[in-house]
Amino acid sequence: MMTMIAKLAELNLTPYLIVSAFAFALLILLYLRRRLVIQQSAVPSMLIGNGQTIGTREEQDDSFSTVATRYGTIAVLADGISGLENGRMASTVAVTTFIREFLKLDDLQVLPAFFAKAAKLSNSEILRNLKGARGGTTLVAAVIADDYLYWGAVGDSSISIFRDGQFITINEKHTLETVLQDRYLRHEITKEEVLDNPMGKRLVNYLGYDRFKNMEIYSDPIPLHPGDKVVLCSDGVYNTLSEVDLENILSQPISPYDAAQEIIQAVEEKGLHNQDNATVVIMEQGY
Numbered sequence: 696m697m698t699m700i701a702k703l704a705e706l707n708l709t710p711y712l713i714v715s716a717f718a719f720a721l722l723i724l725l726y727l728r729r730r731l732v733i734q735q736s737a738v739p740s741m742l743i744g745n746g747q748t749i750g751t752r753e754e755q756d757d758s759f760s761t762v763a764t765r766y767g768t769i770a771v772l773a774d775g776i777s778g779l780e781n782g783r784m785a786s787t788v789a790v791t792t793f794i795r796e797f798l799k800l801d802d803l804q805v806l807p808a809f810f811a812k813a814a815k816l817s818n819s820e821i822l823r824n825l826k827g828a829r830g831g832t833t834l835v836a837a838v839i840a841d842d843y844l845y846w847g848a849v850g851d852s853s854i855s856i857f858r859d860g861q862f863i864t865i866n867e868k869h870t871l872e873t874v875l876q877d878r879y880l881r882h883e884i885t886k887e888e889v890l891d892n893p894m895g896k897r898l899v900n901y902l903g904y905d906r907f908k909n910m911e912i913y914s915d916p917i918p919l920h921p922g923d924k925v926v927l928c929s930d931g932v933y934n935t936l937s938e939v940d941l942e943n944i945l946s947q948p949i950s951p952y953d954a955a956q957e958i959i960q961a962v963e964e965k966g967l968h969n970q971d972n973a974t975v976v977i978m979e980q981g982y
Contacts, residue, residue, distance in 0.1 A: 740981030744951030767840025921947030922962030
């Protein structure tokens with residue numbers, strides 16, 4: 696190499712070598728910049744905020760994750776059942792499975808099948824890890840793609856759209872109370888039998904349940920309006936804060952991240968002696 700450089704120096708070609716190296720490096724930088732611009736334009740603009748508190752529990756059983764691909768952005772939130780053992784493992788397995796399966800997605804037309812498959816895989820994987828022990832988790836998953844919301848839910852975590860200062864509830868809560876309310880609407884039981892049932896909040900459908908069959912999945916994608924915020928919450932949020940509390944925070948002209956942080960701060964300021972784990976994820980489509 697030294698011999699070659701010496702020869703180039705003898706031929707007075709060193710300046711040409713430096714200029715060529717500089718030009719080559721410039722071409723590489725231009726190529727990398729073009730690749731970055733293409734990748735950024737392939738992923739829709741999305742603002743995401745999240746917040747979490749352990750409350751007064753000994754461990755954090757809530758798990759959440761978000762990921763963006765060229766096909767859309769997904770947010771997944773799972774609330775490990777604190778009353779059972781292995782809640783943390785169950786929520787972690789469920790979120791990891793949903794994200795893994797979403798990264799395999801290459802067509803929005805198969806989203807219903809994606810939700811169903813990810814739920815069954817999560818349930819099987821949790822049961823395999825439990826090895827007969829007790830455990831389980833709720834889960835809500837929201838996908839935003841092409842200005843539409845696609846979603847799936849099992850358990851009592853919630854998905855809602857905050858639009859024009861009000862909440863639009865998206866999913867049902869899979870609890871005994873919901874079952875009793877349906878029976879009341881069919882005139883099978885009285886209103887008092889619904890309100891007075893001490894087991895009303897007991898889950899009737901969740902992941903990690905050997906009789907799990909299906910998760911609730913959208914029938915039609917929901918068109919989103921500019922300014923809509925898609926809000927995912929564990930019950931540690933909505934059982935502590937009123938709808939008015941949440942509306943006051945989300946109505947402010949602040950980012951989803953700042954709103955999520957204010958929600959968690961408001962939960963902690965309530966100072967409940969039995970405060971559950973609380974998690975919130977907020978997604979807002981950029982336009």
